[in-house]
Amino acid sequence: MSNLNNPWDKYQNCTIRDDSNVIEEIQRDCRIPATLWQRSFKNFTINDGNREVFEFLRKRCFLTDKLEDMSEDEKNNNSKPQKGIETPSFITIAGSTGVGKTHLAIAYAKWNILTIESKVLYFQVDTLLDWLKADNFKHYDEHMKKIDDAILLILDDFGSQKDTEWALPKLDQIIDSRYVDNKDLLVTTNLTPAQLKLRTPRIASRLASGYMFSIKDIDHRGAK
Ligand SMILES: Nc1ncnc2c1ncn2[C@@H]1O[C@H](COP(=O)(O)OP(=O)(O)OP(=O)(O)O)[C@@H](O)[C@H]1O
Numbered sequence: 202m203s204n205l206n207n208p209w210d211k212y213q214n215c216t217i218r219d220d221s222n223v224i225e226e227i228q229r230d231c232r233i234p235a236t237l238w239q240r241s242f243k244n245f246t247i248n249d250g251n252r253e254v255f256e257f258l259r260k261r262c263f264l265t266d267k268l269e270d271m272s273e274d275e276k277n278n279n280s281k282p283q284k285g286i287e288t289p290s291f292i293t294i295a296g297s298t299g300v301g302k303t304h305l306a307i308a309y310a311k312w313n314i315l316t317i318e319s320k321v322l323y324f325q326v327d328t329l330l331d332w333l334k335a336d337n338f339k340h341y342d343e344h345m346k347k348i349d350d351a352i353l354l355i356l357d358d359f360g361s362q363k364d365t366e367w368a369l370p371k372l373d374q375i376i377d378s379r380y381v382d383n384k385d386l387l388v389t390t391n392l393t394p395a396q397l398k399l400r401t402p403r404i405a406s407r408l409a410s411g412y413m414f415s416i417k418d419i420d421h422r423g424a425k
């Protein structure tokens with residue numbers, strides 16, 4: 202029988218920033234791979250192709266004045282935090298491979314986790330589908346509840362999944378449920394808006410109701 206208590210309750214009384222064990226546990230709970238944890242706004246290089254989305258995400262982060270993920274220069278230049286865009290919403294970051302979509306998604310996730318102690322869940326879309334199906338759907342209810350309880354859900358690499366008869370309606374259900382409940386969703390994708398619309402019109406329509414960005418940049422993997 203699944204335990205349907207709120208899976209995030211255990212963190213309620215933790216002082217997250219002071220306890221590295223708790224951070225590790227949260228990192229695991231948020232499903233952020235350890236290899237991605239170091240990506241932040243601070244180690245992201247801004248250029249003309251990514252400036253718009255970078256600035257947008259940073260503005261959303263300025264909902265509070267806790268700025269520990271910023272360099273001293275940035276802190277000085279932003280001593281008065283701007284009020285961010287208050288309402289929850291859908292954010293889509295499109296762009297070709299290696300342009301920094303996952304990097305920014307993780308930076309945004311971390312800021313939410315470490316600064317405003319928000320419940321975040323990060324998944325590559327394929328991993329999410331496998332997670333729901335794991336052990337012959339044994340944990341399905343528990344996992345769906347966790348998705349539902351997340352304040353911010355990040356679906357990385359949307360479009361890389363195999364659109365099976367089960368997968369597409371499930372993604373549609375998850376995205377529609379967040380849309381109806383007005384909950385934050387951040388999607389990254391290699392697909393253009395036109396490709397999204399062609400492949401999955403219902404999801405494309407909901408994503409288009411939010412903020413859509415496209416990064417135009419080189420493949421930074423290739424540049425290394
Ligand atoms: N503007 C940037 N500044 C610093 N590092 C960057 C930047 N853009 C990308 N990178 C680095 O390049 C690598 C690839 O970036 P990332 O994984 O975010 O790409 P992506 O857009 O998600 O690609 P894909 O579509 O293949 O998933 C990472 O190591 C990331 O940290």
Ligand SMILES: [Mg+2]
Nearest residue numbers: 302303357358
């Ligand atoms: Mg990526």
